Amino acid sequence: MNRTDRLYGLVEELRAASPRPRSARRLAERFEVSVRTVERDLAALQESGLPIWAEPGRTGGYVIDASATLGPAGFTPDEALAVLIGLGALRHSPFRHSARTAARKLLAVMPDPDAARASAFASRVHFLERDEEPTAPVEFAEALRADRVVQLRYLDAAGAETSRDVEPLGSIEKDGQWYLIAWCRLRDGVRAFRADRMRSITVTDERPQTRTLRAEDLAIQYGRLRSVVDD
Structure with a gap:
């Protein structure tokens, strides 16, 4: 996760x-950074004018004035339920942190009665998962959106480890497994890289040339490829 996110x-x-406080240590664990980094980020947010303050004491921490941020959203309970289900399906995806904050944001900006109903409905929806569900690295999401060459x-x-310079073109999810679709410079062609086989992901400063991903480049032998923005 980059600093802006x-x-x-x-x-x-x-x-x-x-209005409950969050300690810097708990926030650091949540975002997988050091306490010093969190404190520096919070100081920057305070300097930008956001209503964040620190409460002292053993049970203290940082608090924000939620009423001074977002306004109401026009989601119906059914629409909110659909969004919450979709976000809940991303629990093991590269986008899980953003999905979690998006769900909280959605409920925070809804009128309290509607938010309560949507939460109650969502609690009745369950996912049947494997005992060891593969969790994609969060850096996968940055690699996808950065528009930069990525070192894998x-x-x-x-089971052999290789080093690849790739140019991300998209991603595919199938049965809970996430794949980064990219032009592989080592193989000089389009390849699919499984997220659970990635040992490290480094986004470089190099911009790749423009490439067009065609369905035939993927050599999909079954199923139909659908974008998340398709109706």
Whole structure:
């Protein structure tokens, strides 16, 4: 997660907890950074004018004035339920942190009775998951949106580790498994990289050339490819 996303995430985390405080240590664990980094980020948010303050004491921490941030949203309970289900399905995806804060944001800006109904309905929806569900690295999301060449340390199907410079073109999810679709410079062609085989993901400063991803490049032998924005 880059710093901009983390700053937004901190605001949403504090808004969801308001008026209860969140300690810097708990926030650091939540965003997988050091306490010093969290304190520096919160100081930057305070300097930008956001109503965040620190409460002293053993049970103290940071608090935000939630009433001074977002206005009401025009979601019906059924629409909110649909959004919450969709976000809940991303629990093991590369977008899980953003999905969690988006769900909190949605409920925070709805009128309290509608938010309560949507939450109650959503609690009746369950996902049947495997005992060991693969969790995609969060850096996968940054690699997808950065529009930069990405360096991968990757385990191939035989278990051998390779180093790849790739140009991300998109992603595919199938049965809970996430794949980064990219032009692989090592293989000089389009390849699908499984998220659970990625050992490290480094986004470089190099912009790749423009490439068009065609369905035939993926050599999909079954199923139909559908974008999340398709009706």
